[in-house]
Structures are given as structure tokens and as C-alpha cells.
Amino acid sequence: MRVFCRSWPAAVRSLCTSFLIGLAGCEPAFMEERAGWGTHEEEIRIPNSLTTQALVFNALSTNKIANRLLGTKPLAYLFSPPGEPTIAHQLQDPAAQQFMHYLVGCALANGQTLEWKEPATGLLKTWHGQLGICPAWKTQVPTQACLQQVSSCLLARNNAFGMRVELSLRGEHPLSPSVFQLEPVTPPAEYDPATAQRLASFVPCGTPTLGVQRNCGWSGDAIGSCQPGTRVVLGAGGKDPGTCTGTALGSSSGTQMVLRVC
Template sequence: MFVFCLGLSIAGAGAGCVVGDGAASFDAPPVSVRAAGTGSSTTGPATTGPATTGPAGDLVATWVDAVQGVYGNGLSAAALTRNALITNVRANPVMVSVPLATESYADEGGEPELRFQLRHEPTREVMRYLVSCALEEGQSVSYTDTSTGEETTFPGEIGICPQWAEGGIGAKCRQLLTACMLSRVNALGRHVTLSMRGQAFQEDRPELLTPAPSVRVVTVTEDGDPIPSFARCTTETSGASRDCGWTPGHIGTCTPGSYVYIGVGGEPLGDCEADPSSAAGLPQGDTVVRVCSGIRGCDSGSPDHIEPSEVRCSGRSEPALHFRCPVSGHFSVMNGPRTSGGGGAPGLGKVLGAALQKHKRFSVTSHVQPMPPPPPGAISIIEASFKPAEYPAPEARVFRWREGAFYGSFWGNKPLHHRLEEGMNEVTEDGEFHGAPGSGESIFRHAFACTGEYWTEQAAYVEARLCAGAGEDKDCVATSVGACGDAHSFTDCPPLDQCSVADGGRVEGDGDFQQCKGVLGGIWRHPITVYLNHPSDVIRASPFARMVSGALYVDAPLCPDPEDAP
């Protein structure tokens, strides 16, 4: 599985994340930059690898699971459609025939078609996400601008095609990487978390692009800014109301309106009281817990902060937290030591304590809200729809809205729009970028997108999702082909069944589209299917089936199959 925080922003200001195996938590794909004449490096929005300690405050660990992690995005559609590599007629075929490596792009000694192209900042954005999709942790590509001495390093993260570091890549890698980058475009410039599902190289990493058993709490805002509560405390601060020194836990699911109880420790919760006074006299534990509505962490004053009460549960010496499940049906758990921070570098005890803190386990139980008994013969709607709270919740339950599939290839047989000619979207040795005029349509001839069953006006949706500019200056990164499979007939029915397989066979039930068609026919065998936590995550005004208390509610029939039409 990979859950990606979306951020190929049309405005160029987006950020996002990806949840995938063995990764750390960022608000954008990391890029290290070393300025000329300096002896230290500064890292982008966040750094990879384990957490580090600073001169003040406790270590607040960056989560690295064996199951998944959170990656960040921020590439704009404008950069993807006007860059000096993929949309450069000369550079495009060369870059997939040589290693994705430092030597290939060097100003001195690199491939002639690739030299100097990374002097263009939007092209460096594209490289950042290309390396993020292709290479895995521990791999990287570096570039030194010989005109300024500035060095930039692009670390690998997801690892769809790590073999690209050694040599050219074939059609499967090209298609998977195209789908990876297309799916990370964000029209709103917001930090959007999404789930990406597909069939990669299962023999090497069978868990890649398949749903995981848990999802980490998102640690940045919709604007991509770090949530302050996950920063270190610079002074010693105590209690659950502090806005520093917290560690992200996992995301849980619950029935909206039901009562949820959560306790520290792996042992099951016994019978719990509803009255907060029941916790009187219980000793305070060494761990504080915060619960937030949705899939992000929160500060104490945030509207998403759920104010819980402490209650007594049988068989427990410490109080448990009691809260009402939010309308979203999702909650995020944060935890930390009761006291955090302090001057000076943390000693071994503090570091060890923080390391243990991040591996805290929690137990969760829930029950329906007490209600008056229904009239004879009637059924309580809440009871009928009640499902027990689950923590941590599996990825497939956190991300249930199938947005659609992205597929095609940025490389291959005449991949670029016919308006693009040699010399366009190219950087000269003096660093000047010669951009191409707008195409008015998709800049890539073989890049496509289809929508899931709950979306209408497919072409307009994909345009808002994947295009930048307007009129003749508009450039898109993919062409809309209609609905991937079925579609509800809210408005005019689109072309249906663009993908002949609605659930790829490698992981039964993960709902990944396969065998998808392009505009002129032909089958693309390596799409990536995107699932969202909420249907308006990527397009604020997107049309979709109504959602009641976190559940799908459809009041329109499916479009008729053309083969069944009279």
C-alpha cells in the first residue's frame, strides 16, 4: 500500500503526503540543498530517517513503521507541463535510457541532452517527485549547479523502480512512474492524503501499492504547514493541553455519534463508566493522549480537537478517555509523555523514554449512544448502522472513495504534444529557460485519467484536477477518457468501462482498476488507482454521491451499459 499526500498543485503552492512502507513523515518530498561556500546543509520541509535531538527539548520521534509512512508532495501542474526534462523533446528519450543518477545530469560530464537542465527550478521540482516515486530510501540523485556552486540532493522514497539507478528502464517502469506522478497532482494547492493502489513489482516488494493494516496520523495542515504540537517543547511543559512534544499515532474509525473509549496499553478495555466522576481518585499515568476529528493531528485550540473526559474502566488502574465519535467517522490519536521539554540536550533517559513513548499501544472499545427505546416494532437507526470502533483502522476503511485511475506513459513513441519542438522547454548553459507556448490540451499524448463511479462531469473534473492555465494557454497533464467502470447517472452518462478490470487480482478486494484504455484504443496495463478519505479532498466543489454520517448514500441509478441499450 501507499497512501500519498497529494500536492502537484496547479497554483504551485501545494503540499501533500504519501503513506507507504517504511517511510518517515514529511510535508513535502525532502530535498537537501547545500549552498556554495558553506560547511553545513539545510534540509527541505522535513528530513528523512530517524528523529534527531536538538539542543533543547525532548526527542519527538519521526514515525517509521514496517508497514507505512507519510511522504510529502508539492509539485505544480505548471512545472509538470513546462519542465526541461520530461517535456523537453531532446531530453525526454535520453532520461529513460540512462541511469537515474548524479552522473547523468552533471553540468560537466553528464549526458549532453541533460546537462544544465536542472538549473531550472520547476525542473528541479519535477526531478524531486520523479526520484521520490522511482527510487527507494537510501538512494538519491544529486545535482551541483556549476554556475553558483549550489548542490541539491533528491532522496528516493517510494521505490517503484529502484533499478533505474543502475540503467535505463522499460515500459512497465515508465507506466508506473507516469501514474505515480499524475496521481499526485493537486488542483487546490492543499495538503491532501490519498491512497494509491496498483500492481508494481510484486516479486521484490509484494506490499507496494497494496492497502496496509494501518495509517499514520497526518502531521501537517491543509496548507502544508507543520502542526505545532508535533514540534519539540523548548521548555519543560506538562499536561495534555500543551501544543508541543506530541507524537503521531494512527487513525481510527467509528460510527458517528457513538461513544468511544480509549486506554493506554494493549490489554482489552473492560466495562467502562460513562460518568467522568468515576475516574476520581485514579492515579495519572505517564502518558497523555489527544484525540482529533479526521485524519490529521491537531492543537489544543483547533476545531478538530475532541475534548474527551476521563472515566474508570474495570481492571485498570489508570483512567481511560471517553469521547463522542465525530461526524467524519474518523479520529486521530496523538500521545506523549505527561511532561516534555527542558533545557539542554536530552540525556539517554529522555531519549530512551521518547523511543518507548512512540511505541505505546492503545485499546479501544465503543457502544451506541443511549437512546429511548423505539416504539414497538421499530428499529433504532443508529443501532442498525452501528459498527464498533477500530484502532488502528486499515487503510481500506480510512480511504473508501475511489476517485479513479491514472495511467499512460510520459515516454515512448511520440509522447509529447505536436507543438513541442527542439529548443522549447530547454535550459541553455547560461541558465535561460526557453518555454513552449500553451497547447490548449494535454501536453502528454499518452497520459490518461478516468473517474470512479461517484463522480459526474468527468471531463470537467479531470480538467480542474490536472490542468493549469486557461484557453489557449491551458496545459493539462492527462486526457479524460470518462468513467473507469460504472458511473451513477446524476447528469449525462459518460463513456463507461474504460478499464476492463475493476479489481486487480493480486490483492482481492483492494479495488484497483486494471487494463485501461487510451483515447485511440490500446490497453495500458499498469495504472494506479486513487482512493480518497473524502470526495472533496482534491476538488472542493466536486460532484459526488451524498455522504450521510460518513456513509455512502446514492440516490441515482447506474448509467445503462451501452450494450444493453435498446
Template sequence: MSPCVSRALFRRPLAALVCLLALLVPASRAAAEPGIRILNSLATADLQLNALTTNRESLKALSSGPLSSKAFASDERLAHQLEHPPALRVMDYLVGCALAPGQKVEWKSLKGEFHTFEGEAGLCPEWERDAPSPECLGYVTACLLARNNAYHLEVELSMRGEDPRDPKRFNPSGASEEWSPMFLPCLAGGFGLEPECGWLGENVGRCTPGEVVTVAAGAPAPDTCTGKVGDIGGDRVLRVCEDARGCTRGDALADADRNKCGGIAPSATFICPASGEYSVMSAPYNRSTPPGTWVRPQATAGAYPAAPFGAFTFREGAFYGNLFDPDALSIEVLLDHEKDFAPYLVRKSYQGYPYLNVFACHSRDWVSGDDHLRSRICANATVGGDSLHGCLALPTGPCEPGSGSTLPRRCDDDDGDKVLGDGDFEGCQDASGFSHPEPITVFLRSPCDVLPEKSRQVCTKKCTYTSYPPRCTTTCRPKSPGECLLATTQPPPQQ
């Protein structure tokens, strides 16, 4: 059967067009990868409630003057805010998002301790000397949200966007086409192995150069047509690449939409390359299939999975808004100057969201995107003996069409026009329809990266009852990226 024929035994008119267009896609992607690589490790609870960004007076100072050592030494609205430990930690990420390498802010505590905060992403380098522009505050807001982590993990991610003030801000190479759109959704649908869209990076495997390796997902063993190698949920196809970052079909070591034993569970056989390393990609056979299909590939030789996928190809979602708007705070952290700057809360209109002008949307691939967002940006926090649950941003639903959500898409553009294929969402709106022009789109190596450990594993428990008490052992394995997209997690308790 041709890979461009539906498994329902008829060809849909659009499928032929998509397959023809797939042949016109360039054979390889540009070597450069877009975006700003940065760590996601800012504690959600710290950003949720701290004396720097959840304090009206300090926000007024930050949004109206320089982000400088002088400001934190002489402005009474800022001078003591970093005595609150969560504010001190948030300051490190704030400066890291806003200022560029080589720029810094220094501050001395009442105990005489010196702290230096270094620039990193450079989204608003002019803030060092001038009051920030609205664009600056938008990008720094999105950066802080992108870098928050509710599970005390340290995850590397890629932040992508388009800054008209500096075209190379998110595109250091300056290329007009950064990499193949093979990992972005198929806007026109498609079937089988040929469309260069809708792919998901799985993992990297290792093998002995020259040996024959089969990677399968739910197919029988290739030599005996018995048993099952790997697993599958739904109807998906496989592609095996020598490059750890994936490949187009023309550069693939092998691909498969079926197995030689007669079923549609894919099984791809190839000769292990000289590098001793390969990557695996998967995609729905029908690219218009709703989210929820998955594979768990397994190899007949060597080690798989041996390493994460080699590029940031999974689009998680986007963050946008203005965290620095003092009029949009629903709760404040104040410091009691007569009690060693002890923090306490002033609740105004708080209903679980401290920042009322900050938003988040999810990509189409999450089975339950809203649940994922809540687990990503919500946490329990404690200030001055008061504990409460809150979320850093208001979830608005899907960024793009094609998700399982009943809500409309929130972003006008699924791939900003400045760089073809970098996959940045642009023109993202809040629930009221107001557009925010400074979104940052987050890309990960795998959707598993930002999940808590329990949600990244499948564990089975086996017990023997030949003695009392019974002897039980628990065995865990990592989930595949597709399995992680099924996960529904809950925010962690305060630690």
C-alpha cells in the same frame, strides 16, 4: 419489506441471486490495506511545463541512462535543467516515485546550492544504476500524474496496481485478498442492505459511549416523526460501523433502508460503542442506479462529521502512458545558457496537451467524470512571460462500465487478478485502442479530497434589510462525499 425486494414492489430475478451471493461474502475484511500511500501535492503547472520533463534532450538522457547524481553532474543534457525552479520541484517527485527509501540523487546548482532528492515509492529502484525499462517509465509516469494537484493542496492517497516484476510492489502484505470488495461496484446489481458491494464511505462521527444515537439522511426526527434529520438525493441506504474503516453487515452497529415514521429516507439508531467513534457508509438501494444519488447524514447526538472516513475506499480513476517519450512532446521548455538559463517556450504542435502519450480515465461514480479529470489535470502555467492553459493527460472517458458517459470503458479489468478486492484497473487503453500495461489506480478517503475548497462546501447567504446597507452573513458547511461526486469544477488560475 425484505431488503432484497425492489421498491417497485416486484423482485427482479437477478436480485435474488445477488442477495444469496451476498450471504457468502466473508464477514470481515483482511486487516491490511493495499497500495502505496503517498502525498498528492505536485503542482500541475510545474509538471505541465518545466525544463526537465518537457524538454526533448533531457527526456532522452533520462530514458537512456541512470537516475543518479553522476548523470546530473556530467551529462550536459541534464546538468543545468534543474536551474529552472519548476524542474527542480518536479525532480523531487520524480525521484520520490522512482527510487526506494535509502536511494537518493544529489545535485549542485550554479550558485553552489546543494539539493538532495530522496526515494520514496520505489516503483523503479533499478533506475539508480541502469537505464529504465518501459515498465519503469510507465509506472513512474502514472505516479507523477497521480500525485499532481492543480489546487495547491496536500492530499494523502493510495496508489494501486500490479507489477509482475515484484508482486509486493503495490501489495506489501502479500495477501491474496486485501479487503472486502464492499466499496467496489456491484457487477451483478443488487438491492437493499445485504449486498457487500457498491458502498461509499461517508465520514466518522463521535459520541458518548452508551448513549443512543440516530444517524439519518432526510428522515423525520425519530422521537416525534417531525422535521428532517440530514438530507438525501435519490434512494440510498445507510450502514453504521464501529470501525472507522467501515464494516460488513455482520459487524454493523446498525443499518437502515427506511425510517420508522413510514418513509424510505433511512434512519439508523444504535448505542454509541465504547470507543466513542463510529463510521457511516451509504449505497444506492438499487445498486444499478446511475451515478447521482447522495446522502448528507446527520446525527441526533455527539458530533458528525467529526473526522474523515478511516480508509482509502473511494476509487477516483487511473493514469497511464509514458511521459518520458521525447517524440510525444508537443511543446518544449528550453533554457537560454547566455541569459542565466532563462526559460523560454518552443511550441511545435501544441494544442493544450504537452505530453501526447499520457492518459487518464475516471471511475463510474463521478456524475461528470470528464469534467472532474479536466479539473484534476489541467492548469494555467507561465514560462518566460508566456502564459497558456494545458492538461497533463488526455482524458479517455470512464475506466469501467456503469458511468454516465457515452464513451466505452477504457480498462479491461476492474479488479486485477493478483489481489482480490484491491480494485486496481488493469489493461487500460488510450482513445486509439492501444493498451498500456502499467496503469496506477488512485484511491482516496473521499471524493472531496481532490476538489478545490469552494467545490467542497455549500454556502448560504442571509441578509437583513432593517438598516442600510443591509447586513449579510455567509454560512458554509462541508459537502458529504456523495455531494462532492456531483461537483463540476474548473481549473484554477495561475497564482
């Protein structure tokens, strides 16, 4: 028996060529390419904790039949229960499940979902869209441009260590290089990069929890930066504590609020 080995970078390049990009075959009813560019503004922050193992060696992209089905059929046709038999069989691989979690996040828009059945348990589960690079793929055959862009998104979200790192996916406009500006303030990360688990402070409280020691159910926000030693006053609807007069700082509604500064 011969065993052939190749480096992981080569495998990733092969994936970029063979998976998604080159799969648009002779199938009917392809969704049309977008005729022109429009404008759309929304958050494009997304994590990149897709492991190289799941990206390159999952049972979907490495199987010739499943690979072709992915590039030539709507996602709902392949995955919505009962699902396409070959795809359902390949989903027994945990790496394939992780791979699809990221593919759906790249392709479908925020608010779109794709239901699928977990082969080992028979339980119905849901993948959620995030970026909306190719939302029509849910119900239509993907175009070549769609496959290329989703491939790029998947490769950008690869992290060899499986750590969760926030990305901001943006392109360059040849006539206006500065059209996509960096955010002036980076919102706080709600996940531990090493474990990809949500920090306890941002997890919903299991039971009603009150007091300054509460460490659940917080909403994160960022307001800017300042020079060390500068006096900064924050508020949730109260007066300036230094004067007890003037305009209220911030606002609150519905219940008593607690403001925690980190």
C-alpha cells in the same frame, strides 16, 4: 510570429506519451524486466501536490535532449555532481526541480537518495525515494515498464491547485480483486493541505520543551473510531482512572509521557 495554444489536458496526455513512456531507445545494458510477481507489504501513502505547471511545462520534460537523456540513462549518471551538462543547465528551472523531486519519490525506494547540485547556489541537495516503483533506475538504464509505471505515478500525483492530498497508490489483481484492502484507520495528516507545510505539532522542537502547552515534537497515531457518547479510555502506561486497578493501559519508556487526544 505564430503562437500555438493547446488545453492543459491535451498537454498532460502529450506528456504521458512523450515523457518517460516512449523514451526507451537503442541503448546498451538495459536492466532486465522483473521475471515475475512477488509479494511485498509496506505503506504506500504519498502526497499528490505536484502542480500541473511543474508537471507539464518544466525545462526537463519539454527539452528534447534532456527528455531523451532522462529515459535512457541512470539517474545517478545524470544528476550526481557534477552531473550531465545539459541536465545541470535545465535544473535552473524551479519547476524542473519540483518535477524531479516527485519523479525520484516515485521511482526510488524509501531510504534511497539522489544527490544533485543547485545551479544558482552551487549547494548540494538531496532528493529522497518513497515508493520504490523502479529503484534500479538510480544506477541502471530504465526499462519500458519502469518508465510507464513512473509516468503513471507522476500523473496520479498531479494536483492542479498544488495542494497536498494523501494518496494510496494501489493496483488491481485480475484474479483477486480484493487483494489490496483499504486501511481500517486513516493515520492523522501531518501537513496542511492548503500550504503543504508540516503542522507545528509534528515539527521537531528547536529547544527542550516541556509541559502540556508544548506544540512541537509530537508523534501522530490513530487507534480507531467509536460511537458518539461512548466512554473511551486511553493510557501511556497508567491504570484505568475509573478504578485505579487492573492492567495498565498502553505503555511508555524512557521518560515521562504526555498523551494528547484530538
